[in-house]
Amino acid sequence: xxxxxxxxxxxxxxxxxxxxxxxxxxxxxxxxxxxxxxxxxxxxxxxxxxxxxxxxxxxxxxxxxxxxxxxxxxxxxxxxxxxxxxxxxxxxxxxxxxxxxxxxxxxxxxxxxxxxxxxxxxxxxxxxxxxxxxxxxxxxxxxxxxxxxxxxxxxxxxxxxxxxxxxxxxxxxxxxxxxxxxxxxxxxxxxxxxxxxxxxxxxxxxxxxxxxxxxxxxxxxxxxxxxxxxxxxxxxxxxxxxxxxxxxxxxxxxxxxxxxxxxxxxxxxxxxxxxxxxxxxxxxxxxxxxxxxxxxxxxxxxxxxxxxxxxxxxxxxxxxxxxxxxxxxxxxxxxxxxxxxxxxxx
Amino acid sequence: xxxxxxxxxxxxxxxxxxxxxxxxxxxxxxxxxxxxxxxxxxxxxxxxxxxxxxxxxxxxxxxxxxxxxxxxxxxxxxxxxxxxxxxxxxxxxxxxxxxxxxxxxxxxxxxxxxxxxxxxxxxxxxxxxxxxxxxxxxxxxxxxxxxxxxxxxxxxxxxxxxxxxxxxxxxxxxxxxxxxxxxxxxxxxxxxxxxxxxxxxxxxxxxxxxxxxxxxxxxxxxxxxxxxxxxxxxxxxxxxxxxxxxxxxxxxxxxxxxxxxxxxxxxxxxxxxxxxxxxxxxxx
Amino acid sequence: xxxxxxxxxxxxxxxxxxxxxxxxxxxxxxxxxxxxxxxxxxxxxxxxxxxxxxxxxxxxxxxxxxxxxxxxxxxxxxxxxxxxxxxxxxxxxxxxxxxxxxxxxxxxxxxxxxxxxxxxxxxxxxxxxxxxxxxxxxxxxxxxxxxxxxxxxxxxxxxxxxxxxxxxxxxxxxxxxxxxxxxxxxxxxxxxxxxxxxxxxxxxxxxxxxxxxxxxxxxxxxxxxxxxxxxxxxxxxxxxxxxxxxxxxxxxxxxxxxxxxxxxxxxxxxxxxxxxxxxxxxxxxxx
Ligand SMILES: Cc1cc2nc3c(=O)[nH]c(=O)nc-3n(C[C@H](O)[C@H](O)[C@H](O)COP(=O)(O)OP(=O)(O)OC[C@H]3O[C@@H](n4cnc5c(N)ncnc54)[C@H](O)[C@@H]3O)c2cc1C
Ligand code: SF4
Ligand code: SF4
Ligand code: SF4
Ligand code: SF4
Ligand code: FES
Numbered sequence: 001x002x003x004x005x006x007x008x009x010x011x012x013x014x015x016x017x018x019x020x021x022x023x024x025x026x027x028x029x030x031x032x033x034x035x036x037x038x039x040x041x042x043x044x045x046x047x048x049x050x051x052x053x054x055x056x057x058x059x060x061x062x063x064x065x066x067x068x069x070x071x072x073x074x075x076x077x078x079x080x081x082x083x084x085x086x087x088x089x090x091x092x093x094x095x096x097x098x099x100x101x102x103x104x105x106x107x108x109x110x111x112x113x114x115x116x117x118x119x120x121x122x123x124x125x126x127x128x129x130x131x132x133x134x135x136x137x138x139x140x141x142x143x144x145x146x147x148x149x150x151x152x153x154x155x156x157x158x159x160x161x162x163x164x165x166x167x168x169x170x171x172x173x174x175x176x177x178x179x180x181x182x183x184x185x186x187x188x189x190x191x192x193x194x195x196x197x198x199x200x201x202x203x204x205x206x207x208x209x210x211x212x213x214x215x216x217x218x219x220x221x222x223x224x225x226x227x228x229x230x231x232x233x234x235x236x237x238x239x240x241x242x243x244x245x246x247x248x249x250x251x252x253x254x255x256x257x258x259x260x261x262x263x264x265x266x267x268x269x270x271x272x273x274x275x276x277x278x279x280x281x282x283x284x285x286x287x288x289x290x291x292x293x294x295x296x297x298x299x300x301x302x303x304x305x306x307x308x309x310x311x312x313x314x315x316x317x318x319x320x321x322x323x324x325x326x327x328x329x330x331x332x333x334x335x336x337x338x339x340x341x342x343x344x345x346x
Numbered sequence: 347x348x349x350x351x352x353x354x355x356x357x358x359x360x361x362x363x364x365x366x367x368x369x370x371x372x373x374x375x376x377x378x379x380x381x382x383x384x385x386x387x388x389x390x391x392x393x394x395x396x397x398x399x400x401x402x403x404x405x406x407x408x409x410x411x412x413x414x415x416x417x418x419x420x421x422x423x424x425x426x427x428x429x430x431x432x433x434x435x436x437x438x439x440x441x442x443x444x445x446x447x448x449x450x451x452x453x454x455x456x457x458x459x460x461x462x463x464x465x466x467x468x469x470x471x472x473x474x475x476x477x478x479x480x481x482x483x484x485x486x487x488x489x490x491x492x493x494x495x496x497x498x499x500x501x502x503x504x505x506x507x508x509x510x511x512x513x514x515x516x517x518x519x520x521x522x523x524x525x526x527x528x529x530x531x532x533x534x535x536x537x538x539x540x541x542x543x544x545x546x547x548x549x550x551x552x553x554x555x556x557x558x559x560x561x562x563x564x565x566x567x568x569x570x571x572x573x574x575x576x577x578x579x580x581x582x583x584x585x586x587x588x589x590x591x592x593x594x595x596x597x598x599x600x601x602x603x604x605x606x607x608x609x610x611x612x613x614x615x616x617x618x619x620x621x622x623x624x625x626x627x628x629x630x
Numbered sequence: 631x632x633x634x635x636x637x638x639x640x641x642x643x644x645x646x647x648x649x650x651x652x653x654x655x656x657x658x659x660x661x662x663x664x665x666x667x668x669x670x671x672x673x674x675x676x677x678x679x680x681x682x683x684x685x686x687x688x689x690x691x692x693x694x695x696x697x698x699x700x701x702x703x704x705x706x707x708x709x710x711x712x713x714x715x716x717x718x719x720x721x722x723x724x725x726x727x728x729x730x731x732x733x734x735x736x737x738x739x740x741x742x743x744x745x746x747x748x749x750x751x752x753x754x755x756x757x758x759x760x761x762x763x764x765x766x767x768x769x770x771x772x773x774x775x776x777x778x779x780x781x782x783x784x785x786x787x788x789x790x791x792x793x794x795x796x797x798x799x800x801x802x803x804x805x806x807x808x809x810x811x812x813x814x815x816x817x818x819x820x821x822x823x824x825x826x827x828x829x830x831x832x833x834x835x836x837x838x839x840x841x842x843x844x845x846x847x848x849x850x851x852x853x854x855x856x857x858x859x860x861x862x863x864x865x866x867x868x869x870x871x872x873x874x875x876x877x878x879x880x881x882x883x884x885x886x887x888x889x890x891x892x893x894x895x896x897x898x899x900x901x902x903x904x905x906x907x908x909x910x911x912x913x914x915x916x917x
Contacts, residue, residue, distance in 0.1 A: 033806070033872040053870060054808070063808050064838040067357040070403035078403055078444045080361050082354070113613065114598045117354055139665055216607075216627045226701060227671040232810035233870045243602035246357065246595045248406045249836050249843075255404035257357065258838045261808070262601070268828050269603060270593050273429030276566065278592060278606070278630045281701070288605075288629070296608045317816050317868035318691060319668040406830075431830045 002191050005159065005167040009185035010042040013129075016182050017091050022127070025059070026094040027052045036092065045094055050137050051309060055239035056092055056099040060122040061106075061261070063236070067118065067246070068257040083256075087125040091179070095130040098142050098309035100154035102239035103128075108301040109242060118259070127179050130155035131167070134195040139310030141202045141323050147307050149197040157183075163193040202323060205294075205304065208330035212295040216287070220334035224325055225286035227318045232263035234312035234322070235289070240305045243269075264288045290325060356598055359401055359446030360386060364439050365421060370508030371501075373428040374473060375437060376413060378421050379447060391450075392416055394457060394480045395589065395617045398449030399597045400424055405435035409594045411477040411616070412450060415484035422447060425508065427473040451597040452616050455481050455561065455587060457488075464585075465493035465554045469572060471500045471544050471564025475508060477589045477616075478563050489521060496523045496553040500544040500564070503532030525551065545571040552579060559585045566630075573620055586620035590630055606630045634753070638685065641711065641755045644737050645680035648709050648759050654735055658696055659711035660689040667746060671696070685711065687751040690744045692864040694719035694818040697729050709735040709759060713744065714769055715862035718895025719818035720762055722860055725898045728821055735759045738768065746867050762898065769896075776861070776893045777884075785880045804844040806871040809837070813865035813875055814851060819858050826850060852878035857886040857904045860895035 005013070017024050018040070028037040029046040035054045039045060069081040092099075103123065110119040132150035133140075142148060152158045156176035159167035168191075171180040180186075235241040245262035248255050262269060265285050271277045279285050297305040306322075313321045328334065366378040381387030394415045401407035410424040426433055439445060455461070466485055470478035478497075485492050497516065501507040507526060516524045525547065526539035533541050540547050544564065560581050562572050569588055576586050592604040592611045604611040607627040609618075618626075645657040661672035661682045669689045674680050694716050696702050710716055717736055723729040738760055741753035756768070779786070788796060811827070814820040827835050827847055835850060836843035852875070859879045866875040886892055890903035 031872065035806075035871075053872075064840055064843075067355065068359070072403070078361065080359060080403075080446065082358055109600060109602075112599050114356055114600075116356055116600055137665075222701070226673050226699075227696075229695070229812070229815035231812035231815040231868070232808075233812045233868070236808045236810045237870055242600070244595065244600070245837065246407060246601070247837050248401070248404050249833075249838055249840075250404070252404050257401075257407075258840075259357070260838050262595075262603070263810070264602065266811070272591070272593055273433070284629065291607075292602070292605070296605065299608050300610075314665050315870040316668070317812050317864075319663040319665065319670040321664040321670075324664055431833075434831070 001188050003169045003180075003186050004162070004189040004192075005169050005183060005186055007165050007167065009183075010045070010167075012184040014039065014042045014093065016184050017093070020182050021089055022091045023088050024091050024093055026092065039093070047094055047131065050133070050135055050140070051096055051098075051311065053311070053315070054237055055102065055309065055311060056095055056126075056128075057102065057239050057241075059090055059092065059126050060103065060119060061242060061244070063261045065118060065259050066256045067259050070248075070255045070257070072253045087122045089125050089127075091127045091129055093129045095128045095155065096133060096309065097130055097149060097151045097153070097155070097158075098140075098147055098307040099239050100128045100130045101142075101147050101151060101307045102309075103154045105240055105303045105305060105307070106242050108303060109297075112301065127157075127175065128155045129157045129159065129179070132158060132160040132194070133197045133199075134161050136197040136199045137310070139313040139321070139323060140197070140199050140308065141310060142308035143199045144202045144326075145205060145304050145306050145308040149199050150194070161195040163195060166192075168192065168194060199308075203327040203330035205330070207332070208326045209294055209298070211329040211332060211334050212291055215329070215334040216291070218334050220328075221283040221287045222281075224328075225281075225283040225320070228265070228282045228286050228320050229318055230265050230267055230282050230285060231317070232261070232266055233315045233317060234320075235263035235265060236261055237311040237315045239307060239309060239311070240293070264292065286320075290322070290329075294326065356596070356600070357448070359399075359407075359448045362422065362445050362447045364441050364443045364445065367439070367441060370425060370510075371506050374425060374506075374508045375428075376423055376425040377436065377439065378414075378423045379445070380421055382444070387420075390422075393450070393454030394484045395454035395477060396450035396452050397597070397616060398422065398424065398447050398451065399594070400426075400432075400436070401446035401448075402432055402435035402439070403444070403446060406432045407446065407595075408432045409451075409597060409612075411480060411589070413476055413480055415480050415487065417484050417487035425473075425476045425479075449597065451612055453614065455617050457481065457484060460585070461485065461559050462491045463493065465556075465558040466495045467548075467553045467558060467560040467581075468495075468497045469500070469544060469548060469560065469562040469564070470498070471568040472502065472506070473508075474562075474564030474568070475499050475501075476563075478561050479509065481561055486516075486522065493558075494523070494554055495521070496525070496551065498525045498527065498544060498548060498551065500527040500529075500547070500568075501532070502529045504528055504534045504537055504539075506532070523553075543571070544568055545575045548572060548575050549579070555579045555581045557582070557585070559587070561587045563589050573623075576620070583620040583624070587617055588620070588623065589616040590618055591616065592630060637753060637755050638683075641685060641737065641739075642680045642683050644755065644759060645674055645683055645709065645711070646677045648735065648737070649674060649677045649680065653759060654705075654707040654709040656702065656705045657683075657709045657711070657737070658693050658702070659683045659737070660685060660691075660693075663688060666749075683711065685739055685753055685755075687744050687749045688746060689713070690746040690862075690864065690867055691816065692716055692719050692818045692862045694723060695816055695864070697723060697734065697818070698821040705733075707733045707735060709737055711739060712736040712765075713739040713741055713753075714772060715743070715860060715864075715895075716818075717762070717765055717769065718860035719862060721766075721895050721898045722819050722858055723821070724762060725900065725902065726819075726858075731762045731898065735761060736765050738765050740768075745863065766896070766898075773893060773896050777887055781861075782880055782884055784874065784877050785884060788877055788881070800845075800848075801841065803873050804848050805841065807839060807844045807848060807873055808871055809839040809843070809847060810870060812868040812870060813873075816864045816868040817855070818862070818864070819855055819860070820851075826854070848873070848875075848878070851875075852882055855879060856882040857890070857892060857902055858894055859883060
C-alpha cells in the first residue's frame with residue numbers, strides 16, 4: 001500500500017499550502033523561459049519540462065541580499081544595523097531531486113566552523129516538495145555523481161508519478177510529515193507502476209577525481225578552456241555554486257552592504273588591487289571550477305559539489321560541457337592528450 | 347537601538363572610532379582604532395598574524411593584518427598601502443570618524459609553540475613588513491624567550507620605508523639587529539643603510555640558521571627569490587613562515603574566493619610554512 | 631553526395647589546406663555540440679583537426695569574439711569560419727583598431743541570417759580563403775537588407791506601447807537579468823580589457839542585481855554598442871534568462887541609421903558615427 005495524491009488534487013494542495021501561509025513556488029513558463037516562480041494555482045505549473053532554467057538556489061541564496069545597513073545621521077554619526085532576514089515561509093512545489101540534493105551539500109560550507117545565519121534562516125523557511133523525474137535529457141547526469149532521478153535527498157516530500165499520472169507521496173522526516181498533513185485528498189492505494197527516468201551513468205566519478213589529482217598542470221586545461229568566455233552563466237544557474245561578493249551600495253546616508261552571486265569564472269574574481277592575478281588566464285579559472293567541485297570541496301567537506309542537474313551544460317553559450325569535460329577526465333584524456341586541437345603556442 | 351551582535355551575523359562589523367592616524371610613507375598609513383562599545387573592546391582578543399576585515403561604510407571592506415600584537419592591547423591598528431577604492435576611502439578618514447571592523451580571522455604565527463627558544467629572522471619587503479612587524483613587536487615585548495633577533499626591512503626607496511621613528515629606536519637597541527635596505531637607485535645621498543635586493547642582502551648577512559625561525563613577507567617576486575636563499579643558508583623549511591595574500595570577501599571560508607588548491611587562505615592561512623607552500627598548487 | 635555534404639567537404643578542405651600550407655596557424659570554426667541548439671567552437675591547429683568542423687543553423691556564436699583573446703592574438707594569422715555576421719564583426723574590430731586585417735582570413739559561409747532555432751539551413755562556402763578586402767564586395771549587396779521592416783518587428787511592437795507600458799515591459803525583462811555577463815562576454819565588440827561594469831573608481835554601475843543595477847547594466851551595455859553593434863544576435867542567444875536584448879540593440883541600430891545614415895559592419899574605413907565630431911551636427915538635444 002502507498003499514499004497517493006491524485007493529479008487533480010494538486011490544485012487543492014496549492015490552495016491548502018497558500019492558505020496555511022506559505023508562498024508556493026514552482027516551475028513557471030514565461031515565454032521561452034521556465035523558471036521557479038510564485039504560483040497561485042496548479043495550472044501555473046509547467047511540470048512537463050525536464051528542468052527549469054534557474055535553480056532553487058535563489059530561495060536560499062538570493063542573487064542579491066542585504067547583510068547590513070549603515071545609517072548616517074545629520075551629524076555624521078553612523079549606526080550599524082543588522083539586516084534581519086525574516087524569510088517568507090515557502091514551499092517549492094515541483095522541485096527536482098537534483099535541486100533538492102544541492103541544499104544539504106551547501107549546508108556544509110555555510111556551517112563550516114561558523115554559521116551563516118542568512119543561509120540557514122532561509123533554509124529553515126523553505127520546504128521542498130520534489131517531483132521525481134519521469135524524463136531526462138542528454139545533459140542529465142545525477143546518477144554519475146551519486147544522485148538519482150527519484151532520490152529523496154534534501155526533500156521534505158517526494159512525489160513520484162504513477163503510470164496513471166497520479167503521484168505516490170512520501171514524507172521525509174518530521175518536517176515532511178508536518179507538511180504532508182496539510183495535503184488534502186490523499187488516499188491509500190496499492191503500489192502502482194512508477195514513472196522514473198533511466199538516467200545512464202555517464203562517467204566514473206572516482207576515475208575523474210584521480211585524474212584531477214594528477215593533472216593540475218596539464219595542457220588539457222588550455223585545450224578545454226580556450227573557448228570559455230568567462231561569464232557567470234554556468235555558476236549562476238548551478239544549484240551548488242555558492243560563491244559571493246560583498247559590496248557596499250546605495251546613498252551615502254543609507255548605504256547597504258549586499259551579498260551578490262559571484263563566479264570563479266570571471267577574471268575579476270581573484271584580481272588583486274596591485275594588478276596581480278593568481279589565475280590570470282581563463283584556463284586557470286576553468287580549472288578552479290572543476291577542481292573545486294570534484295576535488296577540493298569533497299576533500300575538505302566530504303561531498304562532491306555537483307548534483308548532475310546539467311544546467312550548466314545546457315546554459316553554456318559556447319557549449320563547454322562540464323559533463324563532457326569530466327567524462328574526458330574520467331576517460332583519462334587529460335593524461336594522454338589526443339590531437340593538438342585547441343593548443344596554442346605562447 | 348540594541349547593540350549589534352556580530353556573532354549572529356557573520357558579516358556585521360563592529361563599529362570603531364579612528365583614534366590616531368600616522369603616515370608611514372607617502373602611500374602607507376597606520377590607523378589606530380578603538381571599539382565604540384568599550385565592553386566589546388575589553389573582551390576582544392587576537393594573536394599575531396591574524397587579520398581583520400576593515401570597512402568604510404558605503405565604500406566596502408578589505409582585509410589587513412592586525413598590526414599591533416596582543417602584547418599591546420587596548421586598540422586595533424592596521425597599516426595599509428593605497429591600492430584601490432577602499433584604501434582610498436580609508437585615507438579620507440579623520441580622527442574621530444567611524445569605520446567598521448570584523449575579525450580576528452585566520453591562523454596566527456605559532457609563536458608560543460614554535461618560536462620560543464630559537465633565533466629569529468624577520469624579512470619584510472614593501473607593505474609586506476606589516477604582518478612581519480606584528481610578530482617581531484610581540485617577540486621584542488617577550489624578548490627573553492627568544493635567541494638572536496635579526497630584522498631585514500627592505501623597500502624600493504628610502505621614502506618607501508615605513509616605521510622610521512620606530513626603526514631608529516630599534517637600531518639603538520643592543521638586543522636586536524635591524525637592517526634597513528633599499529633597491530639600487532632608491533637611496534638618497536645621506537642613506538646609511540644597505541642598497542640591494544632583499545635576497546642578496548640576506549645571503550650576505552647569513553644570520554644563524556641552525557634551528558632558527560624565519561618570517562618572510564613581501565611581493566611574490568621577493569618571496570620567490572628569498573625562499574631559496576633561506577634554504578641555502580640551511581633554515582629548516584618547516585621553520586620558514588610567510589603569509590599569503592589572496593583576494594578575500596568573507597574572511598570565514600564561505601565566499602569561495604581565497605582558496606589555493608584545497609587550502610583557504612582565510613581559514614587555513616594566512617600564515618603558511620615553506621613546507622606547506624611547496625605542497626600548494628601554483629595558483630597564487 | 632547531397633549539396634550540404636559537398637559544402638562540408640569543401641569547408642574542411644579549405645581549413646585543412648590553410649593549416650597545411652602555413653597560410654594560417656589557427657582556424658576557428660565549429661564542431662558538433664553536445665546539446666540541441668548549440669554548436670561548439672573548435673580551434674584547429676593541426677590539419678587533422680579540420681575533420682571535426684561542421685556548419686549548421688546552430689552555429690550562431692560570433693567567432694570574431696575570439697580574435698581579441700590573448701591566446702588567439704599569439705597567432706600570426708588566424709582564419710575564421712565566417713558567416714556574414716562574423717565578417718561584419720571583423721569589420722568592426724578592424725575599424726576600431728583592435729584587429730590587424732592582414733592577420734585575419736575568412737572561410738566565408740553564405741547563408742541566411744541564423745536565429746538558432748533550426749539546425750537545417752542552406753549554406754555554401756566560398757571558393758578559397760579570403761582577406762577581408764576580398765570578402766567585402768561579395769557581401770556589399772546585403773547592406774540593403776539591413777533595414778527591412780521585418781528585422782524591426784519587435785522594436786515596432788515596443789515602440790507602439792505607451793511610455794508607461796514600455797517601462798513595465800523593460801522592468802519585467804530586466805528583472806530577469808542575473809548579471810552573468812554572458813551577453814558581454816560573447817559579444818565581439820565588447821572587448822574592453824576593463825569593462826565599465828567592472829570599474830569601481832568610481833562605481834558607475836551598481837554590481838548588485840537589483841532593479842537599479844540591472845537597468846544600469848542593460849542600458850549601458852546597449853548604449854556602448856550603439857552604432858557599433860553589427861546585429862549578430864549572439865548576446866541574446868547567450869543570455870540564460872532570455873532577455874530580449876535585440877530589442878534594445880535594434881532600436882539603437884534604427885536610430886543610428888535614421889540619424890547618421892549608417893549601418894555597422896560594412897566599411898572598415900568608415901568613421902564611427904557616435905565618436906566623430908561634425909561641425910554641422912544639429913545637436914538638438916542641447917537646448
Ligand atoms: C590576509 C590579508 C592581509 C593583508 N594585509 C594587508 C596589510 O596589512 N596592509 C596592506 O596594505 N594590505 C594588506 N592586504 C592587501 C589588501 O587587502 C588590499 O590591498 C586591499 O584589499 C585593496 O583594496 P582596495 O579596495 O583599495 O582595492 P580595489 O582594487 O578597489 O579592490 C576591491 C576589493 O577587492 C579586494 N581586494 C583587492 N585586492 C586585494 C588583495 N591584494 N588582497 C585581498 N583583497 C583584495 C578587496 O575586497 C577590495 O575591497 C592584505 C590582504 C590579505 C588577504
Ligand atoms: S555543476 Fe552543472 S551539473 Fe553540476 S550541479 Fe552545477 S549546474 Fe548542475
Ligand atoms: S565552481 Fe567556482 S563559483 Fe562555483 S562554488 Fe566553486 S569556486 Fe565557487
Ligand atoms: S551587441 Fe549582441 S548583436 Fe550586437 S554585436 Fe554584440 S553580440 Fe552581436
Ligand atoms: S546574459 Fe542575460 S542574464 Fe546575463 S548579464 Fe546579460 S542580460 Fe543579464
Ligand atoms: S575570504 Fe571568503 S572564503 Fe576565504
